[in-house]
Amino acid sequence: MTTVEPKRRLDVGQLVERARSADPRAVARLISLVEDASPALREVAAALAPHTGHAFVLGLTGSPGVGKSTSTSALVSEYRRRGQRVGVLAVDPSSPFSGGALLGDRVRMQEHATDAGVFIRSMASRGHLGGLSWATPQALRVLDGAGCDIVLVETVGVGQAEVEVASLADTTVVLLAPGMGDGIQAAKAGILEIADVFVVNKADRDGADSTVRDLKGMLGLGGRHSEAGAWRPSIVKTVASRNEGMTDVVDAIEAHRAWMESHGELDRRRQARAAAEVEAIAVAALRDRIGDLRGGTALDALAGRVAAGELDSYTAADELVASL
Numbered sequence: 068m069t070t071v072e073p074k075r076r077l078d079v080g081q082l083v084e085r086a087r088s089a090d091p092r093a094v095a096r097l098i099s100l101v102e103d104a105s106p107a108l109r110e111v112a113a114a115l116a117p118h119t120g121h122a123f124v125l126g127l128t129g130s131p132g133v134g135k136s137t138s139t140s141a142l143v144s145e146y147r148r149r150g151q152r153v154g155v156l157a158v159d160p161s162s163p164f165s166g167g168a169l170l171g172d173r174v175r176m177q178e179h180a181t182d183a184g185v186f187i188r189s190m191a192s193r194g195h196l197g198g199l200s201w202a203t204p205q206a207l208r209v210l211d212g213a214g215c216d217i218v219l220v221e222t223v224g225v226g227q228a229e230v231e232v233a234s235l236a237d238t239t240v241v242l243l244a245p246g247m248g249d250g251i252q253a254a255k256a257g258i259l260e261i262a263d264v265f266v267v268n269k270a271d272r273d274g275a276d277s278t279v280r281d282l283k284g285m286l287g288l289g290g291r292h293s294e295a296g297a298w299r300p301s302i303v304k305t306v307a308s309r310n311e312g313m314t315d316v317v318d319a320i321e322a323h324r325a326w327m328e329s330h331g332e333l334d335r336r337r338q339a340r341a342a343a344e345v346e347a348i349a350v351a352a353l354r355d356r357i358g359d360l361r362g363g364t365a366l367d368a369l370a371g372r373v374a375a376g377e378l379d380s381y382t383a384a385d386e387l388v389a390s391l
């Protein structure tokens with residue numbers, strides 16, 4: 068395969084080495100290769116693999132405006148205080164551009180911009196087949212390989228994205244805010260099921276305690292968390308805009324992590340994630356190869372026999388798959 072980019076040749080090995088020594092430009096370049104689905108990705112993945120598996124992935128999700136970006140920034144401060152190297156991936160699954168809605172976040176993240184222990188990157192994923200499921204794991208590997216201890220993934224909460232972020236993360240934090248009709252919202256979006264930690268943000272506003280009460284009530288009503296031996300999600304109140312409650316949030320995340328480690332759940336989640344990732348790549352490769360057959364003689368010949376009633380379409384498909 069070729070790794071020749073327009074103008075200058077890309078030295079993947081060197082780029083990965085620079086990323087590992089925490090050169091932010093190298094990290095940014097590698098994530099751009101992911102976003103662009105560069106043909107060099109295969110080589111990048113191979114070079115990164117031996118250096119990955121260290122980072123803890125934290126997913127943050129919740130309805131628009133609930134305070135995800137503010138909380139992300141506040142959590143970065145808390146993790147830095149604890150001496151951790153932090154990566155932030157802000158993913159907007161609804162936009163094909165990494166500008167737009169995330170611009171405001173860039174301003175918010177400004178306080179971390181000069182900190183060499185923090186990498187921040189926003190990413191659009193709509194252009195990719197499979198959205199988050201495809202590009203985000205690769206970007207996570209870049210940040211992992213670059214030596215991040217923790218990577219925070221923030222998504223704009225729109226339906227499917229909430230569920231997708233859960234499948235990417237070691238621990239999923241679901242944010243709610245008082246007075247947003249979150250009780251009903253939570254039940255609808257299935258976020259009760261995906262949350263490992265609930266954060267009731269904007270606790271400076273009226274209604275935070277009743278939101279906590281509603282949540283507790285709903286958690287008692289059944290579902291995944293009620294099964295014997297299951298993790299009981301913790302509920303933490305915060306005022307992210309004032310950096311209040313962040314110690315409690317990180318403590319709750321650490322408690323979940325410890326629980327997962329002692330129950331084999333962390334390995335199980337990572338294994339499931341890796342399986343989904345391999346599957347997505349394999350399916351894409353198969354689709355490409357079947358696409359190559361379109362208009363080719365093998366498919367034409369089979370199609371002719373199906374059209375003429377000589378062969379049923381299932382047998383024809385079996386023959387096509389067998390010929391790949």
Ligand SMILES: Nc1nc2c(ncn2[C@@H]2O[C@H](COP(=O)(O)OP(=O)(O)OP(=O)(O)O)[C@@H](O)[C@H]2O)c(=O)[nH]1
Pocket residue numbers: 129130131132133134135136137138223224268269270271272305306307308309
């Ligand atoms: N009163 C109050 N306002 C807050 C708090 N946390 C965040 N906000 C404000 O809520 C607004 C939305 O915050 P964001 O952090 O942008 O929310 P978000 O969930 O990232 O929003 P999207 O990315 O658009 O979905 C901003 O004006 C924040 O300043 C809080 O604890 N209390």
Ligand SMILES: [Mg+2]
Pocket residue numbers: 135136137172
């Ligand atoms: Mg945001």
